[in-house]
Amino acid sequence: MLEKIDLRELSEISDTRPSFVSVYLNAMDDRTEKFLNKRERDCLNALKQERELKEIFKKNMEKVREFLKTGKTGGAKSYAIFSSSPKNFFYGYELPLEVENQLIVDTSPYIRPLAMLEEEWESMAIVLLDHSNARLYMISSAMIQDTKKMHKDIMNKHKKGGWSQMRFQRLRKGAIDHFFKEVSEYLEGFLEKENVRRIILAGPGSAKKEFAEYLPEPTQKKVISIIDEDIDVPEGQLLSDSFENFFKKEREEENEMVANLRAEILKGGLVAYGVDDTLAAVTEGRAELLLINMGKRAVGWKCELCKIFKPGSAETCESCGKPVFNVDLVEELVEAAKSLGTTLEFVKDNEFLDELGGVAAFLRF
Ligand SMILES: [Zn+2]
Numbered sequence: 001m002l003e004k005i006d007l008r009e010l011s012e013i014s015d016t017r018p019s020f021v022s023v024y025l026n027a028m029d030d031r032t033e034k035f036l037n038k039r040e041r042d043c044l045n046a047l048k049q050e051r052e053l054k055e056i057f058k059k060n061m062e063k064v065r066e067f068l069k070t071g072k073t074g075g076a077k078s079y080a081i082f083s084s085s086p087k088n089f090f091y092g093y094e095l096p097l098e099v100e101n102q103l104i105v106d107t108s109p110y111i112r113p114l115a116m117l118e119e120e121w122e123s124m125a126i127v128l129l130d131h132s133n134a135r136l137y138m139i140s141s142a143m144i145q146d147t148k149k150m151h152k153d154i155m156n157k158h159k160k161g162g163w164s165q166m167r168f169q170r171l172r173k174g175a176i177d178h179f180f181k182e183v184s185e186y187l188e189g190f191l192e193k194e195n196v197r198r199i200i201l202a203g204p205g206s207a208k209k210e211f212a213e214y215l216p217e218p219t220q221k222k223v224i225s226i227i228d229e230d231i232d233v234p235e236g237q238l239l240s241d242s243f244e245n246f247f248k249k250e251r252e253e254e255n256e257m258v259a260n261l262r263a264e265i266l267k268g269g270l271v272a273y274g275v276d277d278t279l280a281a282v283t284e285g286r287a288e289l290l291l292i293n294m295g296k297r298a299v300g301w302k303c304e305l306c307k308i309f310k311p312g313s314a315e316t317c318e319s320c321g322k323p324v325f326n327v328d329l330v331e332e333l334v335e336a337a338k339s340l341g342t343t344l345e346f347v348k349d350n351e352f353l354d355e356l357g358g359v360a361a362f363l364r365f
Contacts, residue, residue, distance in 0.1 A: 005080075005093055007111055007118065011338035014108035015087055016304045017053065018325060021060040022110035023081040024102040025068075032101055039103035047105075057105060059085040067092035082109040096143045097121065107304045107325055112334045116294065116346050117141075120250070123194045125222075126242050127187060128202045129211055130231045131176050134183045138190050139239070145194070148186060152179040180214045191219065198222055198249065200242045202229040224249045254347045257291060261360055262352060270365065274357035275300070275329050279309055282336045287361035289343045292330060293350060296358030300329035333359060 014020075025032050040061055047054040060083040067081055067090075076094030083090045097117055104110040123140035132154040138146040154175045155168070190196070199222045201208040208226050215223070225245040229238060264271045272281040275298045281287045301324040302309045303317035309332050310318070317324050337344050342361075347353055353360060 005114060005118070007115055007338045008341075010082065010091070010109045010111050010114075011335040013084075013087065013089060014304060015084060016107065017056075017086075018105050018107050019053070019056050019060075019086045020082065020084040020089070020106050020109055021057065021064065022102070022104045022106065023064050023079070024099045024113055025079045025081075026098050026101050027076055027078050028098055029101065035101040036103065043103070043105055056085055063090055064092075080114055096141045106327065107302075108335060110331060111338065112328075112331045115334045115338060115344060119344055119346050122198065123196045124198045124200065124242065124246055125187065125190055125194075125196050126200045126202060126238065127183065127208075127211070128229060128231065128233065128238060129183060130203050130205065130207045132179065133231055134179075136183070136187060136190060137239075138194060138196075139242075140194060142243075144235075144239075146190065148190075150179075150183055150186065152182070154179065176210075180211050183211065184214045184216075184219075188216070188219065191222075196222065198224045198246060200224060200245055201226045202233075202238060202242070204228065204231055251348060254291075254345065254350065257289070257345060258347060258350050258353050261291065261356075261362070264362070270363040271360060272363060273360035275311055275333075275359055278357075278359045278361050279329060279333055279336070281361050281363055282333055282340070282342060283307075283309070285340050286363045286365055287337070287340075287342045288364050289345060289362040290333065290337045291345050291347050291353060291360045292333065293353050293358040294346050294348050296330050296354075298329040298358070300327055300332070301325060302327050302332060330359065 025036065043057055044054060047057055063083045063085070064081050068079070071092050072079070072094055077097055078095045078099040080093045080095060080099070081091070095117070099113050102113065121142050126137040126139065128135045132152050134150040136148045137144055152175060155172055199219065201212060201223055212220060212223060212226065227241060227245060229241065261271060272278045272287070278290070282290060298311060299313060300309055300311045301314045303320060303322065303324045305322055306317055306319045308319065309329055311329060313326060314324055316322060334344065
């Protein structure tokens with residue numbers, strides 16, 4: 001599961017040589033095996049002159065293939081695998097979401113795809129209810145992790161004779177009150193277990209809005225939409241409607257952050273933008289929130305000895321003279337942010353952020 005992956009740990013380990021292989025494989029794509037074979041051949045070819053690195057790569061690939069043969073439990077949509085034999089480092093993960101096939105040889109694990117999945121697919125709770133039935137769903141990594149059905153017998157019609165209308169209404173109201181409290185308590189239990197930022201309330205009629213009033217204030221604030229659904233809506237439909245709202249909210253929040261960024265720039269506030277300035281701010285630990293346009297890449301090089309990153313291409317380090325590695329500076333940004341605890345937000349297709357160089361950060365100082 002995505003939330004079990006320690007991106008911080010992955011971001012902190014590195015080697016002075018490119019002894020790490022990071023492999024992302026899409027299990028749903030029938031070209032995946034071909035991709036893996038071809039990338040393996042290409043890398044072996046590229047490492048022809050470097051006997052030691054070639055041996056390391058071979059060992060790493062043996063471990064990767066071993067995991068693919070025996071390590072998986074089945075049902076995953078993709079895999080993320082990291083190996084460095086000299087560092088005795090190996091992790092194989094099964095992911096519930098699809099990723100693009102990639103195989104990268106570098107001095108550290110390539111974590112950007114995982115960081116993006118983690119940020120995009122935050123946990124969410126869904127409560128579908130009317131006055132006597134409720135279904136609760138706990139979703140994370142785009143999968144149902146937990147679910148609960150609740151029901152309470154509540155008289156819906158005033159039976160002929162017997163109680164007076166007023167007494168009937170009072171009893172019915174009391175029963176609903178009791179039911180909503182029970183559902184709310186169950187929901188709180190869900191929220192304690194997972195770090196949920198978003199809740200969706202669904203159902204027919206007015207019950208869902210009445211129920212919202214029963215939630216404690218911090219929980220109320222997490223409700224992002226209240227949507228109309230039949231009480232017996234199929235699970236797939238409920239999930240797809242919920243995700244639509246979830247991502248609408250995600251995009252809204254991103255646009256809000258970029259609007260704040262623009263405002264800060266206009267008043268000369270504490271922000272950095274463009275790859276150079278942002279990378280400097282993040283690696284110096286000055287960044288609080290890092291914004292990255294999803295498709296952004298930036299060619300650069302890094303020296304693992306001096307711990308410096310520079311844009312453009314180079315063969316040797318300008319400070320120590322040792323050979324350097326070509327890297328995607330955006331990946332370096334992601335790794336630095338993860339290891340320093342900077343909040344990361346991937347932004348989808350934002351033109352203004354793109355004009356600023358595709359990356360920007362709000363700074364602490
Ligand atoms: Zn250097």
